[in-house]
Amino acid sequence: MQPLQITIIGGGFCGAITAVNLLRDNTQSLHINIINKGNPIARGVAYSPNSSSLLLNVPSGKMSAFPDEPDHFVNWLKKQPEFRGIANEDLADGFAPRELYGNYLTHLWQEALKTREQNSVLTVYEDYAYNVVEADDRYYIYLKNNPVLASDVVVLATGNALPRLPSGVPVAFSMGPKYFGDPWTIDSIGKLDPGGDVLIIGNGLTMADTVVALVEAGFKNTIYTVSPHGYNINIFKENKAPYEDRDTGSLQLNNSGLSGLLATLNKHRRSAQASESSAYLIVDSLRPYTQQIWLSFSLEEKRLFLKYLRHLWGSARHRLPANTHNLIAGLYATDQLITYKGKVVKVIDDDDLVLVTLDCGGELKLLTVQRIINCTGPESNPKLSSNALLRTLAASGLICADDLGMGIKANPSDGCIISLSGEHKPNLFTIGSNLKGILWESTAVPELSVQAKNLAALLAEKARLHQLDSQMLKTQGTEKQNIVSLG
Template sequence: MTETPGAQLTPAIRHADILIIGGGLSGAMLAAQLLRLPGKRQVLVIEPRAELGRGEAYSAVELGHTLNGNAARMSIDPDNADDLTHWLAEYIAAGGWPESDQQHVPISELFPPRGLFGVYVQQRLAEAQVVGARYGSTVEHVRAEVVDVQTDIDSVRLTLNDGQRLQGAYAVLATGMFAAARTPQTESSGLNAAALDPWDVTAMRQLDPQSTVLIIGSGLTMVDAVVSLEQAGHRGPIEVFSRHGLLPHVRRQPPAWADFLAEDHSIRTPRQLMRELRRQCHDAIAQGIDWQAPLDTVRAHIGRLWSQATDVQRRQFVRHVRPWWESHHHRSPPLSAELVARLHGERRLRIHAASFKGLEPSSVGGVNIRIRRRGETQTCVVHGAALINSSGIEYDWRRVARPLPQQLLARGLVRPGPLALGIAAADDGAVLSADGQVASRLFAMGPPLRGMWWESTAVTDVASQAKALAVRLAGMCPVV
């Protein structure tokens, strides 16, 4: 073929049955489920990272950055709650993770490093590929970032940042979470440009060990940041600022408790749930039982309760209950919680109920931030040698300055979910367009559906969604 002078060749379009946009936990689990189903199909997973199955959460390399749930709670097999426990037992028996004996608990109660959990996901995906090969199915990793999506009546077309173009019968938005600390935002205050990555131990080793570090946010990302500082050898003051000044509770292993929501179908609203949950927790404490026992029965019902609540009720929950829900429900792994508690007891780590109002110039190096303490009207400036953004996850796609969410919104292929949390979708994951039409070829799963189900980020939630969506997609693809 002869190229016309001045003309550009249009890159060839690669075809597949299913295109999975994102190759972290969500994308890898969906791919594995598809491989295990009968039928011959070609799946492309588009993920810019070098490895599938890790994503934002499980790319951590430090042993101190652990899961916030124990092994018995973190299986990626929705049909076998003990899958991770069994995998860990074999891995440890083979000589892997020798540090596991420091936790002094049964394997089912271990809190594995997040990097090790990524190995587990990758191994299960590799095993699924062996199964898929018997059916003639394949999964291929395309290492690139999707920057645009277009749909028509019979296909979905993707444009990648390297110029590649892909076309498939169906596509799935498995984009995972956009960590605020690593996400450019359309309304940026410059925070991320001035802040250290919460998981970058190497960068923290460059700090004066006795210097003051400022942290915005007091949730689980803050806990990780404190672990990172400790492993980097930092021994100076740590000042933490968050609107409510709440720390995550430590995750314990409470005894079983009756599933009161399964027994009482009259509880339908967030207010009714909180009232009854408080009563159940008080009853547990009166019996000498950990209050976490009744709380842990609620997860299985959150999707139902959230989806049937009105927008007014959801807004009330987010505004008035969410901080306490997050600190009680999304709890810290024991070793990390022990570190935070020790530093707090030594007065090296202090928690301030205060809102971040922006950055201020510093003439002496380091960083200045302007805050407003809770209950006060005036702001003040606080100085530190370094700043860490631990404000958690950005769920509002309108504020994520990345090409894919911006293009999807601009084209009207998706619309914000309830309360602008993630994107809107039907019960089966088919996304809703800007005008409310249910897509026939574009689906979503995992964290993008936060607004639909509230808890759509945990491993067990994503595992269940992956299985259900795989069955649906396999049923729509012709069997060869």
């Protein structure tokens, strides 16, 4: 009797923790394939940092891989030699190193392998999946270096694709050695000329990570950054009393659309200002409801939000731990870090150097740098993705971009994919940042851990039904045989 074959493409947090949940909670035999290429299993891009001093950007208390056990990460942290003896609340409020979080995920992965049901099979292919084809109610997954895999269910857990090429940067230049399109590889901060400056395009958390990594690597020259809104990342916890007067009832779903939400937020922001307390808690308190609020918006409201409020929301929501924030403030104070509000309009590759022209609100600035690092954030539109698998699937129509072009079109409740022809594919799922356009908040562990748990429960149920079906078919087969032999 063949168990249900489940293939997960992508073995970062989402793919690995879905499998861990399946192996942890399931009592029947399973056959899981994980296809993962590019980053270590479970750690993915985020938790294989290119600097050991990079910290999580979410407090440890919110980083449990299991939503039903919110203290799971903090309890694990407490057992690590460097954190022994620290009170739980302090650990929960702190920001652990990302590398250490990667160790936590590796530990969970290894534990799940050890304790899995004896009948369950888990095969990891360190390989790249470049196509998935649907035929006869099954999926056929094409791998670069292995034979085609047949599977009943496929999960696209492909994670963060590379940022798109910023406007003003010529394609020919992007192919050369002075352009770093993948800000998460060690190469982007390696082999630096001590005499030249660096330009980072983008001013979000990836820029902050890259600056920290450059400084840690001993880079002493000027780091320029550019983006339309400039640098606007706030500190995670302000040195102010938290805003206590938040009426969470009215902050949560009042179904009053974008304008109602804005009015409520503004009311609370003014009240926080008047009491000189930190308004960030208002945004933080919305986090568990953000997906619901997003789903309640009309398409037009979502577009308006993206056009006018995305940046403001991002700077209130994605904040930096105090250490990193202070380090960056120190670099600004000494002019080692200089930020421009503007965009790149011209790039000239001139022997060892790159001449860059920025347009800063009509004023042109000329920079001479040794390299450009693209930190503009992952491209999530499957049609434009650096991930060839997603581009191929979008071209074949098995998947399509959501209405906002921010991810894959899928059911908000379970990530079940909706094809280009509008067909719901009951055995094809996606998880994580591919659901950004559908759920908006589909980026970090607090929501991804919930998605992984729910998807695992759904797949376990499918496996159970599959087993029942197989048993019934077997019984019917035996009965038929008995009748035949009696006859």
